[in-house]
Amino acid sequence: MTHKTNRQIFALPILLGVSTVAGLGAGLIGDGVWDVGAGLLLALPLAVTGRYWVRQPATQSRQTAAPKVASIAR
Template identity: 45%
Template structure:
């Protein structure tokens, strides 16, 4: 008899939590780059770098 693994059901909140957080970070980064100088430039660099770094991490992890 073959073992059939059961699929774990996820809620919409669990599925879309990380993409929403990345979207909010991107919006914060873009707005901070437009409205401020000094510290705001650093905030924009960090918040816009996070999605890029995560993409690179998961791409390299997959290989």
């Protein structure tokens, strides 16, 4: 298992939170282009969630596999 810094752990959640707040703010500020920008910013967390929900990381499948037990010859 590799050690990750706090920046590596919290970078994506903070980015998604900022994107959500910016999208909500853009939706309140104006119409037209602002609404399109708000929709794109609010769709970003959904797209990232969908990507990680569909794709299973290779490291997860290795960790859940049963460990191999060495047989002892008698």
